[in-house]
Amino acid sequence: MKIVIAPDSFKETMSAQIVAQTMEDAVHEVWKDAQCVCVPMADGGEGTTQSLVDALNGEIRCVEVVDALGRPRTSFFGWIDKEKLAVLEVAQAIGIEHIYPQDRNPTRSSTVGVGMMLNAISELKPKKIIVGLGGSATNDGGWGMCHELGLKLSDAQGKEIDPFEPLSLANARNLDASGIDPSWYSVDIILACDVNNPLCGDKGASAVFGPQKGLGSKEIAVFDHALKTWGDLLDCYANQAISTCSGAGAAGGLGAAFMAVLQATNRAGVDVVIEAVGLDEALEGADLALTGEGGMDFQTKFGKTPWGVMLAARRHAVPTIAFAGKLGYGVESLYDDGFAAIIPTVRKVSDLETALKDARPSLFEAVKMMCKIMDARNLDVR
Incomplete structure (x- = not known):
């Protein structure tokens, strides 16, 4: 049997x-x-990295990053050398569970830590990266991650947008991606995510997931406006309506940044794991x-x-x-x-x-x- x-x-x-x-x-x-x-299995949420490492005889690698509030934190990702495959969960860097409820502040939270994880992974020259989205404390549309990877964003006067001031995205007018390492475009990046929300609107990141991250009812519209401006820039850069795609609103809009800037594809988490193992x-x-x-x-x-x-x-x-x-x-x-x-x-x-x-x-x-x-x-x- x-x-x-x-x-x-x-x-x-x-x-x-x-x-x-x-x-x-x-x-x-x-x-x-x-x-x-x-x-060993997972569905793209907590435990996905460990399950894939166990199933594929990989290893856990530690990396120094910052959490959503910019505080130093030791995170980790999975590495399967024989396949040049990296596995990361964004929550290991910017997870909401790492921040006490009284300290949660989306107006000063960023995905910079995810960018730091990706920069560490890039040194291994991966062919494929599986990203578990979910559990983030951020609502910055992935701007912090993009900034860490080399993307620049400025307002009409040329002043650069601070990666830890997501509401400043409302003033963004110019996007410059020339600083991003072109080797990223040869990496197959798969988002393991079951969220189908767009970036903005009634079903967007701010309206649906913002309250659990600390957004008050009056702040939702303000954040949604800021992400709409950011989303329009991403759509223009990608030459397609990424901000309206299923999963663009995942992890506070991090999904949109992955898809627009790193050409990632979004799939159901458990299906990604089933294929990988x-x-x-x-x-x-x-x-x-x-x-x-x-x-x-x-x-x-x-x-x-x-x-x-x-x-x-x-x-x-x-x-x-x-x-x-x-x-x-x-x-x-x-x-x-x-x-x-x-x-x-x-x-x-x-x-x-x-x-x-x-x-x-x-x-x-x-x-x-x-x-x-x-x-x-x-x-x-x-």
């Missing part, structure tokens, strides 16, 4: 690699001769697929890892069983969409701290029990 094990991380408890190893150990407890193929190849000839993450509910079908794994497995006529620490509202709808079973791993009533502490042994027992039931009933997973 061939079993493909392709889980996401269980947040706050286990990386995707540890989850996969735990599942494999449980399977072998019952089916000692089973062939298990472990493929070769999940379809692993599923060839498989009898069963196991996946899971910390929690599953009706939203799982909107681009989460278990959903992507199930769809990939279905293409190969392989049934999928998912495991989750918490099953939320509407999870039963996932059965209609293709899951063979969805199994909770929490084994007893307890507080959250205890449940998190017991996550690994609980997962092990849940997978082992599944194997025992299938074994006892002599079930044919196909």
Whole structure:
């Protein structure tokens, strides 16, 4: 029997690699001769770098950057040398989780740190970069990143726009990209992102994501105007309406800058990971697929890892069983969409701290029990 094990991380408890190893150990407890193929997964969000590094035998590299407020911070990215592939999550530099709520200030926040990560990666001469967008504390349209890469922006009088003053984008009139290293245009940059918002407007970065970053109701329109000016310049530079594209508003508008200035393409996060780790190849000839993450509910079908794994497995006529620490509202709808079973791993009533502490042994027992039931009933997973 061939079993493909392709889980996401269980947040706050286990990386995707540890989850996969735990599942494999449980399977072998019952089916000692089973062939298990472990493929750590992610969906473009937190943990994507580690999952791809684990799946592709890469390494984590540290880099000194600044956070959204310009404070020094040690960040990291993934590097897979054999493929000349870099993987980064923008939140590792400018993540909102790195800033206390009382300190969040979008009017003084910048994506400069992302540019610093990219400059460090450029020294390795990458052929491809996968960028996990999301979780940023910024709303500068990616201007800070562009500035760090060499782009210049000035107002009508020739005064340069400060990369830590995003509202000054409203005064921008001249864009000069001659300082950007032309080698960037030979790098395939993929944005792993499930956000389809444009840069501006009612569904734009400021209106939809601004409030959670600290924007007040009166500031939204001001920021939207500033990003509209910036977006018009990007559209003119790229010679296409990048600012209205799906995903342009991701990470406070960082998506627009990536697409316009670095010619990046935007794709669903889980699809990017599936392709990178070769999940379809692993599923060839498989009898069963196991996946899971910390929690599953009706939203799982909107681009989460278990959903992507199930769809990939279905293409190969392989049934999928998912495991989750918490099953939320509407999870039963996932059965209609293709899951063979969805199994909770929490084994007893307890507080959250205890449940998190017991996550690994609980997962092990849940997978082992599944194997025992299938074994006892002599079930044919196909």
